[in-house]
Amino acid sequence: MNPAQRRPSMGDVAARAGVSYQTVSRVLNEPEIVRPATRDRVLEAISTLGYTRNRAARALKTARSSLIGVLTDNLSLFGPAETTTAVETAAREAGYSVVLTSMTSEPHSARQVGAELLGSGVEGILVIAAHEGMSPAVTAAAGSAPVVVVSAQPPREAGVEMVGIDQAHGSQIVVEHLQRTGVRSIAHLAGPTDWFDAQVRRSGFTAALEHSGLDGEVVGPGDWTPRAGYELTTALIASGLPDALFAANDMIAIGALHALHEHGLRVPEDVSVVGFDNTLGAEFLIPSLTTVAQPFAEVGQxxxxxxxxxxxxEHPSVQAPHTLPPRLVVRRSTRPERTH
Known part of the structure; x- marks a missing residue:
């Protein structure tokens, strides 16, 4: 190999910084015990040379791979894609590399990919458990490695921790906002019945509706697509529209907006529309879409x-699901809230 093309080593860093090999190792592994001036000199040498750790060599020495497995499904959808990106970013910032595996539609796929991740040497597994079909993967991995699920529903497996977004709270703040605008009836355009987010958004909606005293109903389920929103809304137009439509995601809301426009109905004058996810571009719809923004970056971290x-x-003292709150983004597809 041409010496000019050789990958920089810790020895090269040590020589440039004028320190020992052991000092470079301490800066990389225990920087707090190295004097600040020496540490800065080593870090400057690392930056100048473009030195990066050899993970394979490090794994041999420490028996640690610094690999995290991430199992997901349906990255074409906004929620799973944003969550996966957030997890990858957080892992990189924490010094880990990600082995990303997507499920297939084949029988026993979840169990197989769970076993394959374990075989790749990952130290732990994050399962973005968006629907019931992901549960076998959690079961397959739970007994062999630490597992955390990113989900709207607590896992059934003992010892598996959950981090998620409070989807029921998202539905609640939508209903409360619509009530403050003067809405008296709401229809929830529901998502797929086997998806955890859709299940909790639906149950959160019915609970909030009961608490508010408003009239309402759940229609659907849909399949997360604009087509589903279009068809569900067209059926409601024929049978009688409520004052507001609360779609289970922004794609369903887009289909609803199209159906309302096609029938000459004004948003929000004739009917208000709310989505969920704050999908990229939601603010550029006509009218701009009121929706629920989810803290994907915080969930990944x-x-x-x-x-x-x-x-x-390390084992947390309290074994309980951990959920983060979403926030309502009010735009022009709902009327202004009343001040009295």
Whole structure:
């Protein structure tokens, strides 16, 4: 190999910084015990040379792979895709690399990919458990490695931790907002029955509806697509529209907006529309879409933090699901809230 193309080593860093090999190792592994001036000199040498750790060599020395497995499904959808990106970013910032595996539609796929992840040497597994079909993967991995699920529903397996977003609270803040705008009846355009997010958004809606005293109903389920929103809304137009439509995601809301426009109905003057997810571009719809924004970055960071603590042998004192709150983003597809 041409010496000019050789990958920089710790010895190269030590020589450039004027320190020992052991000092470079301490800066990489225990920086707090190295004097600040020396540490800065080593870090400058690392940056100048473009040195990166050899993970394979490190794994041989420490018996740690610094690999996290991430199992997901249906990355074409906004929620799973954003969650996966957030987890990957958080893992990279924590010094871990991600082995990403997507489920297939083949029988026993979840169990197989769970076993394959374990065979790749990952230290722990994050399962983005969006629907019931992911549960076998959690079961397959739970007994062999630390597992954290990113989900709207607590896992059934003992010892598996959950991090998620409070989907029921998302539905609640939608109903409360619509009530403050003067709405008296709401229809929830529901998502797929086997998806955990859809299940909790639906149950959260019915609970909030009962608490508010408003009239309402659940229609569907749909399949997360604009087509589903279009068809469900077209059927409601024929049978009698409520004052507001609360779609289980923004894609369903987009289909609803199209159906209302096609029938000459004004949003929000004739009917208000609310989505869920705050999908990229929701603010550029006509009218701009009121929706629920989910803290995907925070969920990724929190899930990764929980998994790393389990990998390091730390066990939280309270074994309980951890959920983060979403927030309502009010735009022009709903009327202004009343001030009295």
């Amino acid at each position: 929190e899930a990764l933090r929980h998994l790393v603590s389990l990998v390091d042998g």
